[in-house]
Amino acid sequence: MSFMEPLLALQDVDTQIDELQKELHDIPIRRQQESARLQDAQERLSAAQAELRAFQTRVADFELQVKAVREQVAKLRQQQMTLKTNKEFRAMETEINNRLHEAEALEGQQIMAMDAVPPAQSRVDAAQERYGAEKAGMDAYVADLDSRLAQVKARLGVLEAERDAALKQVPQPHLRRYERLRNGRRPTVVPLKDGICGGCHLQQTAATRHLVQRKNALVACESCGRILYV
Ligand SMILES: [Zn+2]
Structure with a gap:
């Protein structure tokens, strides 16, 4: 998985x-x-x-x-x-x-x-x-x-x-973050596509894009805070 x-x-x-x-x-x-x-x-x-x-x-x-x-x-x-x-x-x-x-x-x-x-x-x-x-x-x-x-x-x-x-x-820390975000932002976990957040459509910096690509920590959108994935 x-x-x-x-x-x-x-x-x-x-x-x-x-x-x-x-x-x-x-x-x-x-x-x-x-x-x-x-x-x-x-x-x-x-x-x-x-x-x-x-x-x-x-x-x-x-x-x-x-x-x-x-x-x-x-x-x-x-x-x-x-x-x-x-x-x-x-x-x-x-x-x-x-x-x-x-x-x-x-x-x-x-x-x-x-x-x-x-x-x-x-x-x-x-x-x-x-x-x-x-x-x-x-x-x-x-x-x-x-x-x-x-x-x-x-x-x-x-x-x-x-x-x-x-x-x-789902690991506990991930779950806590997800539940907290979910109150205001649905969908909460959104794709990062062409460097753009799938929730608020803001272009992410190279550093954030790089972190998402690494797939070893939850990375938040710089603007809306949604969890990004690729
Ligand atoms: Zn966003």
């Missing part, structure tokens, strides 16, 4: 663990975002349904009013039969005609109110369809996320064991 190999092996495991832990952190957030989108579709559907109910109630209200006026007319006609004088009869006729006009006006309003119902029903249908599609999409997506979550957890378990094994190969 070469001088840098154990540390690079450890870093490789750590990088995989980092990525999986990020995924572990992100999956519940993605789930949450998805259910927020579904809630949005649900709210649109509820609003469309409430609008439809309001229009239907309006139609029903006009219908009741028309019925009430027509019943009044029927009563007035009965009363009209019992009247004795022509004057009273004509006065009643005028009253009845007024009521009939009222009923017609209300029927006109009822018809106008009915015109609003089919478009509102179409909006409910469209919202319902969209909700159904969103729900199906979400169910599939959440199922994917759940299975991915299970995979991530299983893989993390394997990697933790691999990390324990990799740790044992």
Whole structure:
């Protein structure tokens, strides 16, 4: 095993663990975002349904009013039969005609109110369809996320064991330096390529390049402090 190999092996495991832990952190957030989108579709559907109910109630209200006026007319006609004088009869006729006009006006309003119902029903249908599609999409997506979550957890378990094994190969002083650097600089161990640090891209001096080539001590980048290797 070469001088840098154990540390690079450890870093490789750590990088995989980092990525999986990020995924572990992100999956519940993605789930949450998805259910927020579904809630949005649900709210649109509820609003469309409430609008439809309001229009239907309006139609029903006009219908009741028309019925009430027509019943009044029927009563007035009965009363009209019992009247004795022509004057009273004509006065009643005028009253009845007024009521009939009222009923017609209300029927006109009822018809106008009915015109609003089919478009509102179409909006409910469209919202319902969209909700159904969103729900199906979400169910599939959440199922994917759940299975991915299970995979991530299983893989993390394997990697933790691999990390324990990799740790044992790294000399203690190297490990301490690596762990300390890792808090702020990832990747921590980077290649020195054409004399340039693979982390911060600063050109290293000839002395540093020479030390890295010797492969018998950990050499830090002159700028960012990352551990260099060739
Ligand atoms: Zn650097």
